Amino acid sequence: MTPSSERGRDRSTRPSADPTRDRIVNAAAELFSARSFEGATTRQIAARAGVAQPLLNYHFTSKETLWQAAVDSLFTLLDQHMNARLQTLGDVDDVTRARLIVRDFIGFSARHPQLHRIILQESTAAGARMDYLLTHVRPIYESTIEMFANLAEQGAVPAIPPTHLYYILTGGGPTMFVLGPECQELSGLDPTSDAVIEAHADAICRLLFNDPPFP
Amino acid sequence: MTPSSERGRDRSTRPSADPTRDRIVNAAAELFSARSFEGATTRQIAARAGVAQPLLNYHFTSKETLWQAAVDSLFTLLDQHMNARLQTLGDVDDVTRARLIVRDFIGFSARHPQLHRIILQESTAAGARMDYLLTHVRPIYESTIEMFANLAEQGAVPAIPPTHLYYILTGGGPTMFVLGPECQELSGLDPTSDAVIEAHADAICRLLFNDPPFP
Protein backbone atom coordinates (compact mmCIF):
# COMPACT_ATOMS: atom_id res chain seq x y z
CA MET A 1 0.00 0.00 0.00
CA THR A 2 1.20 3.41 -0.79
CA PRO A 3 1.99 5.09 2.50
CA SER A 4 0.82 8.49 1.40
CA SER A 5 -2.75 7.27 1.40
CA GLU A 6 -2.91 6.78 5.14
CA ARG A 7 -1.00 9.32 7.14
CA GLY A 8 -1.20 9.84 10.84
CA ARG A 9 -1.86 6.36 12.24
CA ASP A 10 0.15 3.74 14.17
CA ARG A 11 3.15 5.87 14.95
CA SER A 12 6.29 4.32 16.44
CA THR A 13 5.38 0.75 15.58
CA ARG A 14 7.96 0.95 12.80
CA PRO A 15 11.53 2.21 12.58
CA SER A 16 11.32 5.77 11.40
CA ALA A 17 9.48 6.89 8.27
CA ASP A 18 7.88 10.06 9.58
CA PRO A 19 11.08 11.86 10.57
CA THR A 20 12.34 11.13 7.08
CA ARG A 21 9.07 12.31 5.61
CA ASP A 22 9.36 15.58 7.49
CA ARG A 23 12.90 16.12 6.29
CA ILE A 24 11.69 15.66 2.73
CA VAL A 25 8.84 18.11 3.21
CA ASN A 26 11.16 20.70 4.71
CA ALA A 27 13.68 20.30 1.91
CA ALA A 28 10.86 20.57 -0.62
CA ALA A 29 9.51 23.77 0.95
CA GLU A 30 12.96 25.27 0.91
CA LEU A 31 13.70 24.42 -2.70
CA PHE A 32 10.26 25.01 -4.17
CA SER A 33 10.21 28.49 -2.65
CA ALA A 34 13.73 29.30 -3.79
CA ARG A 35 13.53 27.92 -7.33
CA SER A 36 9.80 27.52 -8.10
CA PHE A 37 7.97 24.30 -8.91
CA GLU A 38 9.63 23.66 -12.23
CA GLY A 39 13.00 25.00 -11.14
CA ALA A 40 13.38 22.65 -8.20
CA THR A 41 14.21 19.09 -9.22
CA THR A 42 13.30 16.02 -7.24
CA ARG A 43 16.97 15.08 -7.08
CA GLN A 44 17.90 18.40 -5.49
CA ILE A 45 15.17 17.95 -2.91
CA ALA A 46 16.24 14.38 -2.20
CA ALA A 47 19.87 15.44 -1.84
CA ARG A 48 19.00 18.16 0.65
CA ALA A 49 16.88 15.73 2.62
CA GLY A 50 19.69 13.19 2.50
CA VAL A 51 17.68 10.44 0.85
CA ALA A 52 17.55 8.72 -2.52
CA GLN A 53 15.41 10.35 -5.17
CA PRO A 54 12.87 7.50 -5.59
CA LEU A 55 11.93 7.91 -1.94
CA LEU A 56 10.03 11.06 -2.83
CA ASN A 57 7.71 9.06 -5.06
CA TYR A 58 7.39 6.46 -2.35
CA HIS A 59 6.20 8.85 0.36
CA PHE A 60 4.41 11.19 -2.03
CA THR A 61 3.09 9.79 -5.23
CA SER A 62 4.25 12.65 -7.42
CA LYS A 63 6.17 15.90 -7.45
CA GLU A 64 2.84 17.71 -7.47
CA THR A 65 1.71 15.95 -4.30
CA LEU A 66 5.00 16.69 -2.61
CA TRP A 67 4.52 20.34 -3.47
CA GLN A 68 1.09 20.25 -1.84
CA ALA A 69 2.57 18.68 1.29
CA ALA A 70 5.21 21.41 1.43
CA VAL A 71 2.53 24.08 1.07
CA ASP A 72 0.43 22.45 3.78
CA SER A 73 3.36 22.44 6.17
CA LEU A 74 4.06 26.12 5.54
CA PHE A 75 0.45 27.09 6.18
CA THR A 76 0.48 25.03 9.35
CA LEU A 77 3.53 27.00 10.41
CA LEU A 78 1.68 30.23 9.66
CA ASP A 79 -1.30 29.12 11.72
CA GLN A 80 0.91 28.25 14.68
CA HIS A 81 2.79 31.53 14.42
CA MET A 82 -0.35 33.65 14.21
CA ASN A 83 -2.14 31.84 17.02
CA ALA A 84 0.80 31.66 19.40
CA ARG A 85 0.46 35.16 20.79
CA LEU A 86 -3.27 35.55 20.29
CA GLN A 87 -3.96 32.48 22.42
CA THR A 88 -2.22 33.89 25.48
CA LEU A 89 -3.92 37.20 24.90
CA GLY A 90 -7.10 37.79 26.87
CA ASP A 91 -9.77 39.95 25.32
CA VAL A 92 -8.47 43.29 24.21
CA ASP A 93 -10.02 45.91 21.98
CA ASP A 94 -10.20 45.25 18.27
CA VAL A 95 -7.58 47.81 17.35
CA THR A 96 -4.95 46.46 19.71
CA ARG A 97 -5.65 42.95 18.48
CA ALA A 98 -5.40 44.06 14.87
CA ARG A 99 -2.10 45.76 15.48
CA LEU A 100 -0.73 42.56 16.99
CA ILE A 101 -2.02 40.50 14.08
CA VAL A 102 -0.33 42.79 11.61
CA ARG A 103 2.94 42.71 13.53
CA ASP A 104 2.84 38.94 13.90
CA PHE A 105 2.11 38.56 10.22
CA ILE A 106 5.09 40.68 9.28
CA GLY A 107 7.26 38.79 11.74
CA PHE A 108 6.22 35.51 10.14
CA SER A 109 6.76 36.71 6.60
CA ALA A 110 10.23 37.88 7.58
CA ARG A 111 11.25 34.67 9.32
CA HIS A 112 9.56 32.35 6.83
CA PRO A 113 9.53 34.13 3.47
CA GLN A 114 9.14 30.74 1.77
CA LEU A 115 5.36 30.78 1.93
CA HIS A 116 4.98 34.16 0.26
CA ARG A 117 7.52 33.24 -2.36
CA ILE A 118 5.48 30.19 -3.30
CA ILE A 119 2.24 32.16 -3.40
CA LEU A 120 3.86 34.77 -5.63
CA GLN A 121 5.19 32.08 -7.93
CA GLU A 122 2.03 30.07 -8.34
CA SER A 123 -0.80 32.59 -8.23
CA THR A 124 0.27 34.70 -11.18
CA ALA A 125 -1.60 32.42 -13.55
CA ALA A 126 -4.72 30.34 -13.03
CA GLY A 127 -4.03 26.65 -12.66
CA ALA A 128 -4.18 23.65 -10.39
CA ARG A 129 -1.51 24.93 -8.01
CA MET A 130 -3.21 28.31 -7.66
CA ASP A 131 -6.47 26.52 -6.88
CA TYR A 132 -4.74 24.52 -4.20
CA LEU A 133 -3.24 27.64 -2.65
CA LEU A 134 -6.64 29.32 -2.72
CA THR A 135 -8.11 26.73 -0.38
CA HIS A 136 -5.61 27.95 2.19
CA VAL A 137 -5.57 31.62 1.27
CA ARG A 138 -9.31 32.25 0.97
CA PRO A 139 -10.15 31.88 4.69
CA ILE A 140 -7.25 34.15 5.54
CA TYR A 141 -8.43 36.70 3.00
CA GLU A 142 -11.99 36.59 4.29
CA SER A 143 -11.06 37.14 7.91
CA THR A 144 -8.59 39.88 7.01
CA ILE A 145 -11.20 41.67 4.93
CA GLU A 146 -13.61 41.48 7.81
CA MET A 147 -11.00 42.81 10.19
CA PHE A 148 -10.19 45.79 7.96
CA ALA A 149 -13.85 46.57 7.32
CA ASN A 150 -14.39 46.62 11.05
CA LEU A 151 -11.36 48.82 11.66
CA ALA A 152 -12.38 51.25 8.95
CA GLU A 153 -15.83 51.51 10.45
CA GLN A 154 -14.27 52.44 13.77
CA GLY A 155 -12.03 54.96 12.07
CA ALA A 156 -8.93 53.07 13.15
CA VAL A 157 -7.67 52.79 9.58
CA PRO A 158 -8.35 55.06 6.60
CA ALA A 159 -11.56 54.47 4.68
CA ILE A 160 -9.98 52.29 2.00
CA PRO A 161 -11.79 49.29 0.48
CA PRO A 162 -10.65 46.23 2.46
CA THR A 163 -9.37 44.33 -0.59
CA HIS A 164 -6.90 47.10 -1.34
CA LEU A 165 -5.74 47.14 2.27
CA TYR A 166 -5.33 43.38 2.08
CA TYR A 167 -3.00 43.57 -0.90
CA ILE A 168 -1.11 46.52 0.52
CA LEU A 169 -0.51 44.54 3.69
CA THR A 170 0.32 41.22 2.05
CA GLY A 171 2.44 42.97 -0.54
CA GLY A 172 4.09 45.73 1.42
CA GLY A 173 4.68 43.53 4.43
CA PRO A 174 6.57 40.52 3.05
CA THR A 175 8.21 41.92 -0.10
CA MET A 176 11.24 43.28 1.73
CA PHE A 177 11.90 39.78 3.07
CA VAL A 178 10.84 37.85 -0.01
CA LEU A 179 13.47 39.90 -1.83
CA GLY A 180 15.84 39.58 1.10
CA PRO A 181 19.02 39.11 -0.94
CA GLU A 182 18.14 42.04 -3.15
CA CYS A 183 17.33 44.22 -0.15
CA GLN A 184 20.64 43.39 1.45
CA GLU A 185 22.47 44.25 -1.74
CA LEU A 186 20.56 47.49 -2.36
CA SER A 187 20.37 48.96 1.09
CA GLY A 188 22.98 47.18 3.17
CA LEU A 189 20.26 46.40 5.69
CA ASP A 190 20.02 42.82 6.93
CA PRO A 191 16.37 41.88 6.46
CA THR A 192 16.80 38.83 8.70
CA SER A 193 17.76 40.93 11.72
CA ASP A 194 15.22 41.59 14.44
CA ALA A 195 15.90 45.32 14.26
CA VAL A 196 14.97 45.58 10.60
CA ILE A 197 11.93 43.34 11.04
CA GLU A 198 10.66 45.51 13.89
CA ALA A 199 11.35 48.66 11.94
CA HIS A 200 9.33 47.32 9.04
CA ALA A 201 6.44 46.38 11.30
CA ASP A 202 6.65 49.89 12.75
CA ALA A 203 6.53 51.38 9.28
CA ILE A 204 3.48 49.37 8.22
CA CYS A 205 1.61 50.12 11.44
CA ARG A 206 2.51 53.77 11.16
CA LEU A 207 0.91 53.92 7.75
CA LEU A 208 -2.08 51.68 8.44
CA PHE A 209 -3.01 52.78 11.94
CA ASN A 210 -1.54 56.26 11.72
CA ASP A 211 0.43 55.35 14.76
CA PRO A 212 2.17 57.31 16.16
CA PRO A 213 -0.04 60.14 14.91
CA PHE A 214 0.98 61.71 11.67
CA PRO A 215 1.77 64.40 10.92
CA MET B 1 28.74 36.10 -37.74
CA THR B 2 26.35 35.72 -34.92
CA PRO B 3 23.86 38.56 -35.22
CA SER B 4 23.45 39.03 -31.49
CA SER B 5 26.93 40.48 -31.29
CA GLU B 6 26.07 43.57 -33.28
CA ARG B 7 22.63 44.91 -32.73
CA GLY B 8 21.27 48.22 -33.80
CA ARG B 9 23.06 48.94 -37.06
CA ASP B 10 22.09 49.01 -40.72
CA ARG B 11 18.34 48.67 -40.30
CA SER B 12 16.12 48.01 -43.33
CA THR B 13 18.94 46.89 -45.60
CA ARG B 14 17.67 43.36 -45.09
CA PRO B 15 14.27 41.67 -45.24
CA SER B 16 12.98 41.44 -41.71
CA ALA B 17 14.98 40.07 -38.80
CA ASP B 18 14.25 42.77 -36.24
CA PRO B 19 10.47 42.45 -36.25
CA THR B 20 10.99 38.75 -35.68
CA ARG B 21 13.46 39.49 -32.95
CA ASP B 22 10.97 41.72 -31.22
CA ARG B 23 8.27 39.09 -31.38
CA ILE B 24 10.62 36.64 -29.74
CA VAL B 25 11.52 39.09 -26.98
CA ASN B 26 7.88 39.82 -26.30
CA ALA B 27 6.99 36.15 -26.20
CA ALA B 28 9.93 35.54 -23.89
CA ALA B 29 8.90 38.32 -21.53
CA GLU B 30 5.39 36.94 -21.40
CA LEU B 31 6.40 33.36 -20.72
CA PHE B 32 9.35 34.02 -18.40
CA SER B 33 7.16 36.19 -16.21
CA ALA B 34 4.31 33.70 -16.18
CA ARG B 35 6.31 30.51 -15.66
CA SER B 36 9.76 31.62 -14.40
CA PHE B 37 13.09 31.08 -16.09
CA GLU B 38 13.18 27.32 -15.64
CA GLY B 39 9.46 26.89 -16.13
CA ALA B 40 9.36 28.52 -19.55
CA THR B 41 10.82 26.36 -22.31
CA THR B 42 12.44 27.67 -25.44
CA ARG B 43 9.94 25.72 -27.52
CA GLN B 44 7.00 27.43 -25.81
CA ILE B 45 8.55 30.81 -26.45
CA ALA B 46 9.27 29.95 -30.07
CA ALA B 47 5.71 28.69 -30.55
CA ARG B 48 4.22 31.89 -29.14
CA ALA B 49 6.49 33.96 -31.37
CA GLY B 50 5.54 31.81 -34.34
CA VAL B 51 9.08 30.73 -35.20
CA ALA B 52 11.14 27.59 -35.04
CA GLN B 53 12.94 26.87 -31.79
CA PRO B 54 16.53 27.07 -33.10
CA LEU B 55 15.88 30.68 -34.11
CA LEU B 56 16.11 31.66 -30.46
CA ASN B 57 19.69 30.47 -30.34
CA TYR B 58 20.37 32.24 -33.60
CA HIS B 59 19.22 35.68 -32.47
CA PHE B 60 20.26 35.20 -28.86
CA THR B 61 23.06 32.84 -28.14
CA SER B 62 21.44 31.18 -25.15
CA LYS B 63 18.27 31.02 -23.09
CA GLU B 64 20.03 33.14 -20.48
CA THR B 65 20.78 35.88 -23.01
CA LEU B 66 17.22 35.80 -24.26
CA TRP B 67 16.06 36.28 -20.68
CA GLN B 68 18.31 39.31 -20.37
CA ALA B 69 16.89 40.76 -23.58
CA ALA B 70 13.36 40.26 -22.25
CA VAL B 71 14.29 42.00 -19.01
CA ASP B 72 15.89 44.87 -20.90
CA SER B 73 12.76 45.38 -22.97
CA LEU B 74 10.56 45.44 -19.87
CA PHE B 75 12.76 48.03 -18.15
CA THR B 76 12.72 50.12 -21.32
CA LEU B 77 8.94 49.96 -21.18
CA LEU B 78 9.05 51.09 -17.56
CA ASP B 79 11.30 54.01 -18.44
CA GLN B 80 9.00 55.13 -21.23
CA HIS B 81 5.95 54.82 -19.04
CA MET B 82 7.45 56.76 -16.15
CA ASN B 83 8.87 59.52 -18.33
CA ALA B 84 5.83 59.96 -20.55
CA ARG B 85 3.88 62.17 -18.15
CA LEU B 86 6.84 63.74 -16.39
CA GLN B 87 8.22 65.07 -19.67
CA THR B 88 5.11 67.05 -20.46
CA LEU B 89 5.00 68.29 -16.90
CA GLY B 90 6.60 71.66 -16.27
CA ASP B 91 8.15 72.25 -12.91
CA VAL B 92 5.81 71.56 -10.05
CA ASP B 93 6.47 71.16 -6.36
CA ASP B 94 8.18 68.00 -5.14
CA VAL B 95 5.10 66.58 -3.49
CA THR B 96 2.90 66.88 -6.55
CA ARG B 97 5.61 65.33 -8.67
CA ALA B 98 6.06 62.48 -6.17
CA ARG B 99 2.36 61.77 -6.14
CA LEU B 100 2.39 61.52 -9.92
CA ILE B 101 5.40 59.24 -9.87
CA VAL B 102 3.71 56.94 -7.41
CA ARG B 103 0.52 56.86 -9.43
CA ASP B 104 2.36 56.25 -12.69
CA PHE B 105 4.36 53.49 -11.07
CA ILE B 106 1.21 51.75 -9.88
CA GLY B 107 -0.37 52.21 -13.28
CA PHE B 108 2.61 50.58 -14.92
CA SER B 109 2.74 47.67 -12.48
CA ALA B 110 -0.94 47.06 -13.13
CA ARG B 111 -0.72 47.17 -16.91
CA HIS B 112 2.62 45.36 -17.13
CA PRO B 113 2.86 43.06 -14.12
CA GLN B 114 5.43 40.98 -15.99
CA LEU B 115 8.38 43.00 -14.79
CA HIS B 116 7.53 42.68 -11.12
CA ARG B 117 6.83 38.99 -11.52
CA ILE B 118 10.30 38.46 -12.95
CA ILE B 119 11.94 40.49 -10.20
CA LEU B 120 10.08 38.51 -7.57
CA GLN B 121 11.11 35.26 -9.18
CA GLU B 122 14.78 35.99 -9.62
CA SER B 123 15.75 38.15 -6.65
CA THR B 124 14.81 35.71 -3.90
CA ALA B 125 18.24 34.12 -4.08
CA ALA B 126 21.60 35.56 -5.03
CA GLY B 127 22.78 34.58 -8.48
CA ALA B 128 23.65 35.77 -11.93
CA ARG B 129 20.09 36.72 -12.83
CA MET B 130 19.63 38.73 -9.65
CA ASP B 131 22.90 40.54 -10.40
CA TYR B 132 21.63 41.40 -13.84
CA LEU B 133 18.35 42.71 -12.47
CA LEU B 134 20.25 44.79 -9.93
CA THR B 135 21.95 46.80 -12.65
CA HIS B 136 18.49 48.00 -13.64
CA VAL B 137 16.92 48.15 -10.19
CA ARG B 138 19.68 49.94 -8.32
CA PRO B 139 19.34 53.34 -10.03
CA ILE B 140 15.59 53.18 -9.50
CA TYR B 141 16.10 52.30 -5.86
CA GLU B 142 18.58 55.13 -5.35
CA SER B 143 16.36 57.79 -6.86
CA THR B 144 13.31 56.52 -5.00
CA ILE B 145 15.20 56.57 -1.71
CA GLU B 146 16.25 60.10 -2.39
CA MET B 147 12.72 61.12 -3.23
CA PHE B 148 11.33 59.64 -0.02
CA ALA B 149 14.07 61.14 2.13
CA ASN B 150 13.26 64.51 0.64
CA LEU B 151 9.53 64.06 1.19
CA ALA B 152 10.02 62.93 4.77
CA GLU B 153 12.15 66.00 5.45
CA GLN B 154 9.34 68.20 4.17
CA GLY B 155 6.85 66.29 6.30
CA ALA B 156 4.96 65.16 3.22
CA VAL B 157 5.26 61.50 4.20
CA PRO B 158 5.65 59.96 7.66
CA ALA B 159 9.16 59.82 9.10
CA ILE B 160 9.88 56.26 8.00
CA PRO B 161 13.32 55.14 6.80
CA PRO B 162 13.28 55.41 2.99
CA THR B 163 14.21 51.78 2.40
CA HIS B 164 11.09 50.64 4.21
CA LEU B 165 8.96 53.04 2.22
CA TYR B 166 10.57 51.72 -0.95
CA TYR B 167 9.59 48.12 -0.19
CA ILE B 168 6.13 49.11 0.97
CA LEU B 169 5.60 50.93 -2.32
CA THR B 170 7.15 48.29 -4.58
CA GLY B 171 5.42 45.53 -2.64
CA GLY B 172 2.08 47.04 -1.78
CA GLY B 173 1.70 48.66 -5.18
CA PRO B 174 2.15 45.82 -7.66
CA THR B 175 1.18 42.76 -5.61
CA MET B 176 -2.53 43.10 -6.31
CA PHE B 177 -1.74 42.98 -10.04
CA VAL B 178 1.08 40.46 -9.87
CA LEU B 179 -1.44 38.17 -8.21
CA GLY B 180 -4.15 39.31 -10.58
CA PRO B 181 -5.78 35.92 -11.12
CA GLU B 182 -5.81 35.29 -7.39
CA CYS B 183 -7.25 38.73 -6.69
CA GLN B 184 -10.00 38.18 -9.21
CA GLU B 185 -10.84 34.84 -7.64
CA LEU B 186 -10.74 36.11 -4.06
CA SER B 187 -12.46 39.45 -4.34
CA GLY B 188 -14.35 39.40 -7.62
CA LEU B 189 -12.61 42.65 -8.52
CA ASP B 190 -11.03 42.88 -11.95
CA PRO B 191 -7.47 44.08 -11.33
CA THR B 192 -7.05 44.94 -15.00
CA SER B 193 -9.85 47.49 -14.96
CA ASP B 194 -9.05 51.18 -14.80
CA ALA B 195 -11.40 51.64 -11.87
CA VAL B 196 -9.58 49.15 -9.70
CA ILE B 197 -6.18 50.47 -10.74
CA GLU B 198 -7.19 54.01 -9.83
CA ALA B 199 -8.67 52.85 -6.56
CA HIS B 200 -5.42 51.13 -5.68
CA ALA B 201 -3.39 54.21 -6.53
CA ASP B 202 -5.79 56.22 -4.37
CA ALA B 203 -5.29 53.78 -1.51
CA ILE B 204 -1.50 53.91 -1.67
CA CYS B 205 -1.43 57.71 -1.91
CA ARG B 206 -3.89 57.95 0.92
CA LEU B 207 -1.55 55.97 3.14
CA LEU B 208 1.73 57.46 1.96
CA PHE B 209 0.78 61.11 1.59
CA ASN B 210 -2.04 61.08 4.09
CA ASP B 211 -4.20 62.35 1.32
CA PRO B 212 -7.02 63.17 1.81
CA PRO B 213 -6.15 63.92 5.44
CA PHE B 214 -6.71 61.12 7.87
CA PRO B 215 -8.39 60.79 10.23
Next chain:
DNA sequence: CGAGAGTCTGATCAATTGATCAGCTATCTG
Protein backbone atom coordinates in the same frame (compact mmCIF):
# COMPACT_ATOMS: atom_id res chain seq x y z
C1' DC C 1 22.87 37.66 -63.54
C1' DG C 2 25.42 35.43 -59.89
C1' DA C 3 28.18 35.49 -55.76
C1' DG C 4 27.47 36.22 -50.98
C1' DA C 5 25.68 37.41 -46.67
C1' DG C 6 21.74 37.28 -43.56
C1' DT C 7 17.51 34.73 -42.01
C1' DC C 8 15.29 30.72 -40.83
C1' DT C 9 14.20 25.63 -40.38
C1' DG C 10 14.28 20.31 -39.79
C1' DA C 11 16.86 16.87 -37.86
C1' DT C 12 19.36 15.63 -34.18
C1' DC C 13 22.48 15.72 -30.00
C1' DA C 14 23.73 14.85 -25.06
C1' DA C 15 21.95 15.90 -20.69
C1' DT C 16 18.42 16.06 -17.46
C1' DT C 17 13.81 15.38 -16.02
C1' DG C 18 9.98 12.75 -13.08
C1' DA C 19 8.71 8.26 -12.55
C1' DT C 20 8.90 3.05 -12.23
C1' DC C 21 10.46 -1.43 -10.78
C1' DA C 22 12.91 -5.09 -8.66
C1' DG C 23 15.27 -6.07 -4.70
C1' DC C 24 17.64 -5.31 -0.20
C1' DT C 25 17.21 -4.64 4.84
C1' DA C 26 15.21 -4.37 9.26
C1' DT C 27 11.46 -4.66 12.12
C1' DC C 28 7.02 -6.52 13.64
C1' DT C 29 3.78 -10.39 14.28
C1' DG C 30 2.21 -14.87 15.16
Next chain:
DNA sequence: CAGATAGCTGATCAATTGATCAGACTCTCG
Protein backbone atom coordinates in the same frame (compact mmCIF):
# COMPACT_ATOMS: atom_id res chain seq x y z
C1' DC D 1 12.00 -18.78 14.50
C1' DA D 2 9.63 -17.67 10.04
C1' DG D 3 6.60 -15.14 7.19
C1' DA D 4 5.11 -10.63 6.15
C1' DT D 5 5.52 -5.85 5.56
C1' DA D 6 7.21 -1.08 5.82
C1' DG D 7 11.22 1.77 4.52
C1' DC D 8 14.52 2.58 1.34
C1' DT D 9 17.83 2.28 -2.72
C1' DG D 10 20.24 1.39 -7.42
C1' DA D 11 19.27 0.82 -12.00
C1' DT D 12 16.66 2.29 -15.51
C1' DC D 13 12.73 4.20 -18.36
C1' DA D 14 10.53 7.42 -21.75
C1' DA D 15 9.99 12.21 -22.29
C1' DT D 16 11.65 16.68 -22.49
C1' DT D 17 15.22 19.98 -22.15
C1' DG D 18 18.65 23.67 -24.41
C1' DA D 19 21.75 23.58 -27.93
C1' DT D 20 24.12 22.45 -32.47
C1' DC D 21 24.61 21.76 -37.37
C1' DA D 22 23.89 21.41 -42.17
C1' DG D 23 21.17 23.19 -45.53
C1' DA D 24 17.27 25.89 -47.72
C1' DC D 25 15.57 30.30 -48.84
C1' DT D 26 15.74 35.42 -49.74
C1' DC D 27 17.38 39.67 -50.57
C1' DT D 28 21.47 42.80 -51.74
C1' DC D 29 25.09 44.36 -54.39
C1' DG D 30 28.81 44.05 -57.66
